[in-house]
Amino acid sequence: MLRFELTEDRSMRxxxxxxxxxxxxLIDANREHLARWMPFVGQTRSAADSLTFIHAAVRQHEENRSLQMAIVQEGRIVGVAGFHRIDWTARATSIGYWLAEAHQGAGTMTLAVRALVDYAIRVLGLHRVEIRAGVENRRSRAIPERLGFREDGSVRGAERIGSRVIDHVIYAITDREWTPSNGLRAHAELTA
Ligand SMILES: CC(C)(COP(=O)(O)OP(=O)(O)OC[C@H]1O[C@@H](n2cnc3c(N)ncnc32)[C@H](O)[C@@H]1OP(=O)(O)O)[C@@H](O)C(=O)NCCC(=O)NCCS
Incomplete structure (x- = not known):
């Protein structure tokens, strides 16, 4: 079972x-907060929709195609973060994430993304990790910036969120640039 210990009371699984x-x-309670930047929220109308998402995530993880992890604090899910898709030819992936509104401001997502980058580069042997964020999504952009990602450029008209079409900034870090995070207690344990 893949699990990362982030702090005493925060983990990912x-x-x-x-x-x-x-x-x-959690999504329902954070609908307004998430819908500003996450297109999936409008399509998530019942627990059955979340179950469909989880089933797809489990299958794609079993096939080594992507990874979605729950961020857990004191036993409760507070957000999700993971790889959208793993490109094994290029050895590259991109990270997506969201956190419940009330759990913002404590560095949780920065720790989660750091664990995912560490896992991608040191465990999976990937060369490049990308994060795309809405140009105006300052809180999201701050995460790759805090972790030493560099800007690779922007994509115009990258995403439709409701009736809005937004531009993305692309951040990336490569294996040669990544400094292994010594303070991180990441336990990547894979079992069949
Ligand atoms: C994007 C999102 C995950 C960022 O959440 P966040 O709380 O700002 O991010 P973190 O958990 O990394 O916390 C960083 C904050 O904690 C503070 N912090 C406290 N301790 C910290 C620590 N040890 N390390 C880093 N930051 C710390 C930082 O100063 C920062 O606060 P500030 O914004 O007031 O400066 C969240 O806003 C969200 O889910 N938004 C909606 C969905 C979304 O936009 N997803 C991304 C789409 S690209």
């Missing part, structure tokens, strides 16, 4: 079908 109700309740 694979999403499980048993999480569907809790995950949906």
């Amino acid at each position: 694979l999403l499980d079908p048993a999480d569907a109700d809790e995950l949906f309740a």
Whole structure:
């Protein structure tokens, strides 16, 4: 079971079908907060939609195609972060994330993304990790900036969120640029 210990009370673990109700309740309670930047929110209308998402995530993880992990604080899910898709030819991936509104401001997502980059580069042997954020999504942009990612450019008309079309900034870090995070207690344990 893949699991990262972030701090004494915060960790990341694979999403499980048993999480569907809790995950949906969290999304539902954070609908307004998340809908500004996350297009999936409008399509998540019931726990069944969250279960469909989790089933797809489990299958794609089993096939080594992507990874979605729950961020857990004191036993409760507070957000999700993971790889959208792993490109094994280029040895590259991109990271996506969201956190419940009330759990912002404590460095949780910075720790989660750091763990994912560490796992991508040191465990999976990937060469490049990308993060795309809305140009005006300052909180999201601050995460790759805090972790030493560099800007690679921008994509115009990159994403449709409701009726808005937004531009993205692309951040990336390569294996040669990544400094292994010594303070991180990341336990990447894979079992069949
Ligand atoms: C993007 C998102 C995850 C960022 O959340 P966040 O709380 O700002 O990010 P972090 O958990 O890394 O916390 C950083 C904040 O904690 C503070 N912090 C406290 N301790 C910290 C630590 N040890 N390390 C880093 N930051 C720390 C930082 O100063 C920062 O606060 P500030 O914004 O007031 O300066 C969140 O706003 C979100 O889910 N937004 C909606 C969905 C979304 O936009 N997803 C991304 C799409 S590209």
